[in-house]
Amino acid sequence: MAIDDVIHERRSEKRKKVKMMFLVKIGKLYNEGGIAKDINRHGVCLICPQLFQPRTTIQPKDYIGKTLKIMFPSNGITINGVIAWVDLRKGEGAIKISRTTDDSRWQELCEKA
DSSP states (O other), rough: OOOOOOOOOOSSSSOOOEEEEEEEETTTEEEEEEEEEEEETEEEEEETTTTTTOOOOOOOOHHHTOOEEETTTTOOOEEEEEEEEETTTTTTEEEEEESOHHHHHHHHHHHHH
């Protein structure tokens, strides 16, 4: 295999591996935490088995397109986004970021992570 035959990642932006705790709050009843696996300026991959777990009535397609609000208390940032994909077996999901409370701080976090 020559150097030119290297397979490039399809994503437009490189992901940064992190291990940051986050909180998800849905209404007044659901309050859970998880770990952010990797981040970039436009998205976050989340590990949260309590949120993304197999249920008999909910399929992966039911998650996709729903809005989600995630808080990173250690960094003081809140992210609003749309669920892009889920893997119910692994308890993982990813969101596409639509808004953050502090864009410059998020940008800085993505660059130094």
